[in-house]
Amino acid sequence: MFSLDYRDSKPIYEQIKDRFRTLIISGVIEEGERMPSVRSLASSLSVNPNTIQRAYRELEQEGYLLSIPGKGSIATHSKEADQHRKEELFREIRKNIRELRNLSVTEDELLQLLKEDETVHD
Amino acid sequence: MFSLDYRDSKPIYEQIKDRFRTLIISGVIEEGERMPSVRSLASSLSVNPNTIQRAYRELEQEGYLLSIPGKGSIATHSKEADQHRKEELFREIRKNIRELRNLSVTEDELLQLLKEDETVHD
DNA sequence: ATACTGTACTAAGAAAACTAGTACAGTTTC
DNA sequence: GAAACTGTACTAGTTTTCTTAGTACAGTAT
Numbered sequence: 001m002f003s004l005d006y007r008d009s010k011p012i013y014e015q016i017k018d019r020f021r022t023l024i025i026s027g028v029i030e031e032g033e034r035m036p037s038v039r040s041l042a043s044s045l046s047v048n049p050n051t052i053q054r055a056y057r058e059l060e061q062e063g064y065l066l067s068i069p070g071k072g073s074i075a076t077h078s079k080e081a082d083q084h085r086k087e088e089l090f091r092e093i094r095k096n097i098r099e100l101r102n103l104s105v106t107e108d109e110l111l112q113l114l115k116e117d118e119t120v121h122d
Numbered sequence: 123m124f125s126l127d128y129r130d131s132k133p134i135y136e137q138i139k140d141r142f143r144t145l146i147i148s149g150v151i152e153e154g155e156r157m158p159s160v161r162s163l164a165s166s167l168s169v170n171p172n173t174i175q176r177a178y179r180e181l182e183q184e185g186y187l188l189s190i191p192g193k194g195s196i197a198t199h200s201k202e203a204d205q206h207r208k209e210e211l212f213r214e215i216r217k218n219i220r221e222l223r224n225l226s227v228t229e230d231e232l233l234q235l236l237k238e239d240e241t242v243h244d
Numbered sequence: 245a246t247a248c249t250g251t252a253c254t255a256a257g258a259a260a261a262c263t264a265g266t267a268c269a270g271t272t273t274c
Numbered sequence: 275g276a277a278a279c280t281g282t283a284c285t286a287g288t289t290t291t292c293t294t295a296g297t298a299c300a301g302t303a304t
Contacts, residue, residue, distance in 0.1 A: 082226070
């Protein structure tokens with residue numbers, strides 16, 4: 001499925017959350033699509049099932065998947081979750097831009113940033 | 123000087139680094155200005171001196187201060203450090219924008235984000 | 245001299261992340 | 275119905291990171 005970066009200071013369960021959130025939001029994993037089972041993903045990532053469970057639990061809280069005991073976990077894609085995530089990303093960007101403004105960054109450089117991958121949607 | 127957020131999952135030494143980096147970059151702490159001593163800051167934040175030492179050591183590695191044994195620590199503001207930090211922030215923003223593009227964010231919303239506090243420089 | 249400075253070091257505590265193993269109830273497959 | 279799945283809950287223990295505590299030393303300022 002994908003690999004982990006053990007040099008990353010970010011916890012494994014966070015890396016897993018980030019990966020799946022991205023995959024679901026981008027549509028690579030479609031709404032209603034089956035997620036790998038807790039045990040199989042744990043096995044293929046050589047990680048403890050509890051760690052996967054934590055990632056899935058938190059993704060479910062965020063609204064990006066639905067776990068049904070006995071059946072499995074499926075990806076969901078609610079407007080609420082998207083809106084929430086959107087605001088989160090906006091906050092981060094605002095904070096970064098605020099710092100950048102003190103680093104003699106021109107308006108053009110910032111605009112450039114927006115246009116860089118304007119057409120890349122995969 | 124400032125206060126810490128103990129609910130924040132971010133380590134104390136990271137919070138301290140972030141605060142001072144911002145203060146130095148924004149010019150609130152000027153180039154060459156004296157930083158609080160390791161012990162006095164530790165005392166006023168009710169934190170162990172080792173924690174401050176770690177924050178200062180890493181800020182020095184980033185190029186935002188200079189520590190001289192016996193004398194103290196002073197803020198520095200090198201072009202290299204700024205450039206490095208700038209690129210770091212750019213990477214983060216790019217990553218966030220890439221995710222936002224999958225969240226049905228309009229070009230206008232992104233432009234709005236850039237212009238929001240265009241005149242706020244404090 | 246005294247009181248500062250940064251730095252280095254060891255030891256221990258506390259918290260977070262991760263692993264290991266077991267168990268249970270529900271679902272799917274045959 | 276049996277076997278093999280599924281998610282979930284739980285306890286226990288390990289590992290890693292963060293933080294504290296305390297001591298020591300050399301250089302600087304007053």
